[in-house]
Amino acid sequence: MSDDDPVSELRTAATKLDAYREDVETVGRDELRRLATTYRDVERILDRFEERATDPDDFQGYIEFRETLTDRLESAPADIRHGEAFIQANDALTTAVTSSLSSSDFERARTLLADVRADVELLESLQDAEDAYRSKRRAVQSAKAELESRIDRLERIEELGRADIDAPISELRTPIERYNEAVTEAFERFRRESSARDVVDWLSTAELFPLVGMPSPPPRLESYLHTADVGDEPLSKLVEYTEYSRSKLDHYVDSPQEFDAAVKTNSQFLHRVDGEPLTVSWPPAPASTVRWRARELVSVVGRFASESVVSEARSVRRLVDRTDYERLREAAIAREELTDDQREKLRRGVISDELSSVRDEYEHVVSCLDAHPPLGD
Known part of the structure; x- marks a missing residue:
């Protein structure tokens, strides 16, 4: 099979999936889920309040932003991963009463959360890898069904080729x-x-x-x-x-x-x-x-x-x-069923060779599916 056939693509997808699984398990899936919940909440708060919190004339907006962000961070687990990054991002978004925040402050806060974001994206990458794996496995299953159909057709041609074509029908x-x-x-x-x-x-x-x-x-x-x-x-x-x-x-x-x-x-x-x-x-x-x-x-x-x-x-x-x-x-x-071309191929042994090749390809595909079982829900 070629490098871009369904079997090769499934194997590649499986390799990527294994790599992301290893990265996720190194941290811990539950830990990443907890981190993702906190990070996404903080991200939404930043997006929601950035315009108001950076408006010098909207002091109330700044107050609401600080209260909302503080409440969310205080509700986060004390031992949350990258806790220091959240503290630093919060400090970057804290200013004196006589000062106001700027867009660069929000940009700096997001930069400080880059490592958090990278870990959170591990879960998203894992989900994408699982989806890709399922998709590639379905493609291999389709290839298996097509090969089964080809084998049935070729076996039928061989069977018909054994008939006494000159019999007095x-x-x-x-x-x-x-x-x-x-x-x-x-x-x-x-x-x-x-x-x-x-x-x-x-x-x-x-x-x-x-x-x-x-x-x-x-x-x-x-x-x-x-x-x-x-x-x-x-x-x-x-x-x-x-x-x-x-x-x-x-x-x-x-x-x-x-x-x-x-x-x-x-x-x-x-x-x-x-x-x-x-x-x-x-x-x-x-x-x-x-x-x-x-x-x-x-x-x-x-x-x-x-x-x-x-x-x-x-x-x-x-x-x-x-x-x-x-x-x-x-x-x-x-x-009725055999064409002149099929009869000629039978005579030259082409059908037999093709059937042998397709059977080998079928076993190759079945072996791949056995080695890469469906994912559990």
Whole structure:
């Protein structure tokens, strides 16, 4: 990996974090927190009162400043770190009644508190280092996820490369395409020639066969079509009616309002009802999936299609009984998924070399994450 990769950046962040931790622990985290509280309060007092305390005409401002600063310093622990610096800064901001403070006095006080400020900034630097560590570790975790994804893709390519690419996949494809064409035409005929009521009833029955995957009819639509005369019309006519105005629709249905509520609101569903869920995908699914789904398809398709279409479904079902089904299926998947470039790389061993390199890089990243655990809250 390059010097600016996530692993190197995490290691650098860890080194900086360790250094700041050591500096903080040398003083003591609780001691620094106590010091930081006092210093920030004093800093705010200086910022708040500087303009008034340096105004010769605002004696009251000077008095309020002195009282506020004195009260805060007196409330600080007697053994506070850099206590002498606070005393010196306070002395620099104390003047006789006949004199007034200047901006240079405030500047000198802040200078006297420089060592205090440096210690306080240790805590801020430690927090920044912890934030940077967390950020860099997340980057390494992202790199790990990306490498895992690359390994999965390369392993998949290698797996597909082991398929018998020259196997006669048409022995699977031809029966499946023949069935898909037949069932699509049969369903279009069923949808076109049957009443909407019959189609919806068939969809309700198809719910008993979940592997088929036909959409379930909306209950309100189903109930309406069972009672309304318009249920005798084909689905295509109902879809046409959904585009009519209320006044025009009044000539075709008994209650346009009921029609709109039950049918028009489900017009998208009516548009989506087609034979696509009844088809078999290519490349086909594993044998167990096709076996059980084809059985359900035979039952469902037989309720609206001719015996010839059902016979095609049975032909698909019998495909999984072939001893070479999985070999042909893997060959079909390989032909679909592998590009010419990937096949050439497989032939030359490039994929294997790349996979080995990525695995090494992955182990490198995992080792880095193991060596640099997440920070506790």
